[in-house]
Amino acid sequence: MFLKLYAIALPVFFAIDMVWLGLVAKNFYAKHIGFLMKSNVNWTAAILFYLLFIVGMVIFVIAPALEKDSWLHALLFGALFGLITYATYDLTNLATLKDWPLLVTVIDLAWGATLGSLVSVITYFVADKIL
Numbered sequence: 001m002f003l004k005l006y007a008i009a010l011p012v013f014f015a016i017d018m019v020w021l022g023l024v025a026k027n028f029y030a031k032h033i034g035f036l037m038k039s040n041v042n043w044t045a046a047i048l049f050y051l052l053f054i055v056g057m058v059i060f061v062i063a064p065a066l067e068k069d070s071w072l073h074a075l076l077f078g079a080l081f082g083l084i085t086y087a088t089y090d091l092t093n094l095a096t097l098k099d100w101p102l103l104v105t106v107i108d109l110a111w112g113a114t115l116g117s118l119v120s121v122i123t124y125f126v127a128d129k130i131l
Contacts, residue, residue, distance in 0.1 A: 001063065001131070002058055002059070002063070004127070004131055005058045005062050005063060005066075005123060005127055005131075006054055006055070006058050008123045008126050008127055009054050009057055009058055009062060009119055009120075009123040010050070010051075010054050012118075012119050012122050012123055012126075013050065013053065013054055013057075013115070013119045014050065016115060016118055016119060017050075017115060020111060020115070025107070025111070028107065029104070032101045032103060032104050033100070033101065033104055035099075036097075053085065054119075056081060056085065057078065057081060057116065057119060057120060057123075058123075060077070060081055061073075061074060061077045061078045061081050061116070061120045062074060062078075062120055062123050062124060062127070064077070065077065065078075065120065065124050066124060066127060066128065071121055071124050071125065071128075074117075074120040074121045074123075074124040075117050075120065075121050076117075077120070078116040078117040078118075078119060078120025078121065079113040079114070079116050079117040079120075080113070080116070081116045081120075082111075082112035082113045082114070082115050082116020082117065082119075083109055083112050083113040083116065084112075085112060085116070086108050086109055086111065086112025086113075087109055087112070089108070090104065090105040090108045090109060091105065093105070
């Protein structure tokens with residue numbers, strides 16, 4: 001079941017996050033942390049993040065939501081998982097990096113919660129229909 005849920009969640013996550021990174025927030029990050037950004041993306045690190053994030057979502061959020069037959073569980077715990085994982089990055093940066101913008105942290109925490117809930121709920125409903 002894990003691999004099937006993973007196969008559903010990964011493209012959902014990727015599609016939603018690419019809209020965010022490529023369209024919605026592209027200029028936001030360039031404006032606020034452009035001085036820290038690389039000109040070329042480290043795709044190995046980016047892909048590892050995606051792969052690991054989805055492992056966590058499936059194990060800790062999506063599978064339990066399906067076991068409980070609760071889309072609300074997927075929504076709430078997906079938001080919490082996204083918030084906590086994004087907070088790990090952003091709050092560490094806020095604590096340790098000179099000139100890390102508080103606004104970036106706030107926006108990223110909101111985005112992490114939103115992304116986590118969207119991916120969890122969409123995956124839940126797709127899996128509920130086809131598995």
